[in-house]
Amino acid sequence: MTVAPEEDARLSPGLETRRLQLRMLTNDDHAPLYRLSSDPEVTFQWRFRGTTPSYDEFLKQLYPGVLCQFVVSPHGSQEVLGLVVAYNADFRHRFCHAAVVMHPKLHRRGLGIEAFMGLTRYIYYGWDFRMIIMETVGIAFDAFASGEQAGYFTVEGRIRDQFFYGGRYWDGISVTHRRDQFEKVVQGPMGRLLTPGNKVLRTKKPT
Amino acid sequence: MAADSKRPDIMSLDEFKAWFVSAIEWSPEVISEEDNLFFDLGMDSVGAVDLMVGLEDAVGGDVILPIELLLEINTVRDAYLQYCALAHLPLADGSKR
Numbered sequence: 001m002t003v004a005p006e007e008d009a010r011l012s013p014g015l016e017t018r019r020l021q022l023r024m025l026t027n028d029d030h031a032p033l034y035r036l037s038s039d040p041e042v043t044f045q046w047r048f049r050g051t052t053p054s055y056d057e058f059l060k061q062l063y064p065g066v067l068c069q070f071v072v073s074p075h076g077s078q079e080v081l082g083l084v085v086a087y088n089a090d091f092r093h094r095f096c097h098a099a100v101v102m103h104p105k106l107h108r109r110g111l112g113i114e115a116f117m118g119l120t121r122y123i124y125y126g127w128d129f130r131m132i133i134m135e136t137v138g139i140a141f142d143a144f145a146s147g148e149q150a151g152y153f154t155v156e157g158r159i160r161d162q163f164f165y166g167g168r169y170w171d172g173i174s175v176t177h178r179r180d181q182f183e184k185v186v187q188g189p190m191g192r193l194l195t196p197g198n199k200v201l202r203t204k205k206p207t
Numbered sequence: 208m209a210a211d212s213k214r215p216d217i218m219s220l221d222e223f224k225a226w227f228v229s230a231i232e233w234s235p236e237v238i239s240e241e242d243n244l245f246f247d248l249g250m251d252s253v254g255a256v257d258l259m260v261g262l263e264d265a266v267g268g269d270v271i272l273p274i275e276l277l278l279e280i281n282t283v284r285d286a287y288l289q290y291c292a293l294a295h296l297p298l299a300d301g302s303k304r
Contacts, residue, residue, distance in 0.1 A: 019274050074274055108245055109277055110255035146233065147253040189260045 013125040015070065017118040018193050020111065022070035022084060025062075029071050032080035034058050041104035044165045045140045067096055068122065072115045081106060084119040086132070094130045096123065098177075108143050114193040120182050121194055131178040137163050138170035152185050153177045217294045218265070223287045230261050240284040248283075258286065266294045 015022040025033075034055055036042055044050045047061065067089040072082040082102035089096035098119060102112045123129060134153075148155055153175050162172030186194065218226060220240060228234050233254045244250040250258065258280075259272050276289045 018271055019277075105278065106274075108250070108252050108255060110252050110259055111274070111277075113252050113256055142251065144252040146251050150253065152253070190256060192260045192263070193256065 013122055015118060015122065016075065016196070017114045018195060019074065020081070020114055020118065021073050021075055022115065022118045022122070023073055023078075025069060025071050025083075028078070029080055030055075030059060030062070033062070033071075033083060036080065036082070036101065036103060039104060041107070042101060044163075045137050046099075046101050049163075050165075067127075068119075070119065070122075072102065072111075082112065082115060084115050086119060086123050089127070089129075091127075094128060095133055096127070096129055098123070098132045098134055110193075113144060113147075113190070117185070117190065117193045120177060121186075124179055124182055129179070131176045134175045134177070136173050136175060137165065138173060139165060141171075141173045141175070148175075152181060152190065154181070217291060218287075220284070220287050223290060224283065226265065227261075227283060227286070230265070231257055233257065238283055240282065240287065242283050243281055244283065244286065245281070262286065262290050262293060265290060 037046055037048055037058060038052055048058075053061070065087045067086040069083060069085040069087075071080055072084060073079050074081065080103075082100065085099045086096050087099070098116070100112050100116045100119070102115065106112065120132060123132060133156075147153055154177075155173060156176050157174040159172040161169035163170045185191065224238055224240065228236060228238060231254075233248070233250065235248065238248065242248055244254075244258070259277065262272055263270060270293055272289065272293060276292055280286050280289050
């Protein structure tokens with residue numbers, strides 16, 4: 001059976017998506033990630049929830065429980081745009097958790113979804129998991145909520161007013177992205193995020 | 208050469224707005240070029256992916272909307288400008304529009 005190049009790219013365990021690369025974490029990434037973790041627009045929605053751990057404490061918490069994690073960078077650059085993490089894997093019941101954190105300048109631009117799709121492809125390629133679970137806060141969920149109606153994921157649970165952020169309480173929301181949903185997503189417009197396109201030679205705006 | 212022949216002519220702003228309304232599922236029926244995609248039209252991350260894919264398809268589906276251009280899109284007019292930028296980009300194989 002011949003697999004079309006585009007289909008092959010979607011199904012490969014590759015770590016490149018249309019605009020991004022997921023790459024191994026190196027020591028050089030620790031400081032940028034520490035800064036990102038303490039960014040006011042990120043910290044309350046990420047691991048440290050507004051607290052300011054020391055750099056050493058941050059590093060200690062970077063790896064425990066992690067199944068795999070990748071720094072998100074543009075193609076051909078080492079710039080740290082974010083981090084995608086699969087963690088707390090349960091091999092008996094075949095699921096894991098996942099989280100995505102992106103630089104605030106990239107929020108609501110679809111790049112977090114692209115990075116997540118790259119991580120998901122890697123996870124479902126390499127492990128026989130049934131689902132990926134994401135725990136999110138209402139304010140972050142709002143940034144991708146329309147995906148539920150499109151069937152890209154399922155909201156499984158909601159703890160009302162769980163988190164305080166920005167002067168009010170927000171719901172804690174549990175979301176699953178099941179293997180069949182991923183396969184559906186790959187077949188639709190979102191699948192484009194996992195396929196290469198022609199390289200662009202220049203990006204200058206027309207005058 | 209083949210890629211060029213598949214590409215539509217570049218749309219005017221008015222044509223682009225009509226295209227936007229018909230091609231972007233979450234678009235309201237009436238839009239202004241000044242509308243902010245996030246605050247006026249309610250675009251979220253999933254909607255942003257729809258727009259990215261739509262813009263790439265609008266110029267033939269074979270170019271990538273680069274991150275630098277993506278970050279400049281805040282209004283409908285911005286989206287049009289980046290559509291124009293994409294439509295004029297030379298491709299890696301040396302062909303041009």
